[in-house]
Amino acid sequence: MLSAESITSLITQDVLGWSGQLRGDGLLLTLGSPLQPLTASSTQVIDLADQASIDDLYGEPVTDWTNYEMMPGEMLLGAVNQPLRLGAGVMGMIGGLSHLARVGLAVHVTSPFVLPGWNGHLTLELVNTGPAVLRLYHGMPLGRLLVFALDSPCSDDVASHPFYGRESDLKSRYADEFPANPSQR
Numbered sequence: 001m002l003s004a005e006s007i008t009s010l011i012t013q014d015v016l017g018w019s020g021q022l023r024g025d026g027l028l029l030t031l032g033s034p035l036q037p038l039t040a041s042s043t044q045v046i047d048l049a050d051q052a053s054i055d056d057l058y059g060e061p062v063t064d065w066t067n068y069e070m071m072p073g074e075m076l077l078g079a080v081n082q083p084l085r086l087g088a089g090v091m092g093m094i095g096g097l098s099h100l101a102r103v104g105l106a107v108h109v110t111s112p113f114v115l116p117g118w119n120g121h122l123t124l125e126l127v128n129t130g131p132a133v134l135r136l137y138h139g140m141p142l143g144r145l146l147v148f149a150l151d152s153p154c155s156d157d158v159a160s161h162p163f164y165g166r167e168s169d170l171k172s173r174y175a176d177e178f179p180a181n182p183s184q185r
Contacts, residue, residue: 001025002090002147010090016147017085017119026144029094029122031136032081034061035068036170049180051173058171068136070128072104077170080122081139088116088153092145094124100142104130107143116150123170 002010004025010016021028039059040046047053062068070076086092092114096107106127114122124142128134 002149006149007147010087010147015087016090018082020082023141023144026095026146027084027092028141029124029143029145030081030139030141031124032079032121033065033138034063034079034170035065036061036077038075038077047175049175051175054172054175061170066138070105070126070134070136072128072131072133074128076126078124078126078136078142079170080124080142083119083121084114084145085119086114086116086147089150091116091148091150092118093148094122094143094145096143097141103134104128104132105134114145116153 004022018027037059038057040057046057093112094108106129107124109125
C-alpha cells in the first residue's frame with residue numbers, strides 16, 4: 001500500500017489522476033451525481049440474461065440534488081464526485097468509512113478492486129441496512145481508495161472497456177457483457 005507521500009508523488013508525475021482530497025494514506029471518496037435508485041418491486045423478477053429486464057430495475061437518475069433521504073432496505077448507486085485515473089503500474093481498493101457502517105450504511109457491496117488503467121468516475125453501491133432513514137448529502141465523504149503499486153506495469157488496459165468509468169449511466173450492463181450463450185462472450 002502506498003503512503004500519502006507516494007500517492008502525492010504519483011499525482012505530480014501524472015501516473016495517478018486525482019483532484020480530490022487525501023485522507024491519511026488514501027484518496028477520500030465523496031458522493032457526487034448522479035444517484036441511480038433501484039425501483040423494482042419485491043415481486044418483480046429480473047432476468048440477468050436479459051439486459052432489458054435489468055434496465056427495468058432502475059428509476060430515473062437523480063442529477064440535481066443537495067440531499068437525499070435513503071429508506072431502510074433501499075439500494076442506490078452513487079457516482080464518486082471526482083474522476084480517477086490509474087496508470088498501468090497502480091491499482092486501488094475501495095473501503096467504506098466505518099462511521100457510516102455503524103449507522104447502517106454499506107458503501108460498497110461488491111469487489112473493492114479498481115484495476116490499473118481505470119479512467120472515470122467510480123460507482124458506489126450504497127445500501128441502507130439500518131432501521132432508520134439516512135439523509136445523504138452531495139459531496140459527503142463515503143469511503144477511501146487505498147492505492148497499491150504493482151510489481152510490474154499491467155499490460156491489460158481496462159480503460160478501453162466500454163462499461164467502465166461512464167459518468168452518466170451507473171446501471172448494470174451484466175447481460176450485455178456476459179451473454180447467456182457462452183459462444184457470444
